[in-house]
Amino acid sequence: YKRQVHGVDTEIYSLLALPDQRIVVAARSSMLFVYSKDGQVLKALAGDKPECEFQGAVLSPSGKLVYGLTSENKLACIEVATAKLQHVVTLLDEAGRTITGMSSHPFKNLLTVYTLDGDLMLWKSN
Numbered sequence: 001y002k003r004q005v006h007g008v009d010t011e012i013y014s015l016l017a018l019p020d021q022r023i024v025v026a027a028r029s030s031m032l033f034v035y036s037k038d039g040q041v042l043k044a045l046a047g048d049k050p051e052c053e054f055q056g057a058v059l060s061p062s063g064k065l066v067y068g069l070t071s072e073n074k075l076a077c078i079e080v081a082t083a084k085l086q087h088v089v090t091l092l093d094e095a096g097r098t099i100t101g102m103s104s105h106p107f108k109n110l111l112t113v114y115t116l117d118g119d120l121m122l123w124k125s126n
Contacts, residue, residue, distance in 0.1 A: 014057045016066065018080065024066055026057035032068055034080065047076040048088045058104040058111070067111060073099050075111075075123075091121065 014026035022042065023035045030050050034043040045066060047054065052070040059066060065086065068076040073092040078085050091113055092099055102113045111123040 013055055016057060016059050018059070019063045024057060024059070024080070026054045026068060028053050028055070030054070032057055032066055032078065043080075043083050045078045045080070045083050046085065047078075048074070048085060055099075056102060058102055060104065061107055061109065067102070067104065069099060069102055069113075073097075075113075089123075091123075 010027045010029060012025060012027045014024075016024040016026070018024060018034075021037045023037070024045075025033045025035060027033070030046065030053060032045040032054055033041050034045065036042055045068070047068060047070055049072075052072050052074070054068045055071055056069040057066050064080060066078045066080055068078060070076060073090065075089045075091050076085060077087040077089070092115070097115055097117060099113050100116050102111060104111050109125040113121045113123065
């Protein structure tokens with residue numbers, strides 16, 4: 001799906017509904033955007049490097065954190081309320097391998113990451 005983000009056509013990878021009727025949009029951009037239900041940009045959430053593009057995102061079970069997958073196979077954990085980058089984790093550092101998707105458990109702090117090679121990785125946080 002393509003949409004204009006700040007006047008530029010871009011691919012949208014994830015749309016995440018927050019509990020308070022806001023929406024987090026992960027598009028081919030160096031930022032994740034929080035929109036109101038009326039379509040206004042309320043906040044921009046940035047990763048660790050401006051040149052990295054987000055390729056997907058999922059919410060924590062509480063909806064307080066967004067886990068954004070970057071083009072460098074890193075996971076950026078960003079607090080939605082403050083837009084503060086909490087952690088950056090390298091998920092895969094082997095050359096030539098690409099993470100193709102991720103999913104989070106709706107009730108537990110579990111994150112699943114999978115690759116085109118068929119590898120499945122589970123990440124658990126406290």
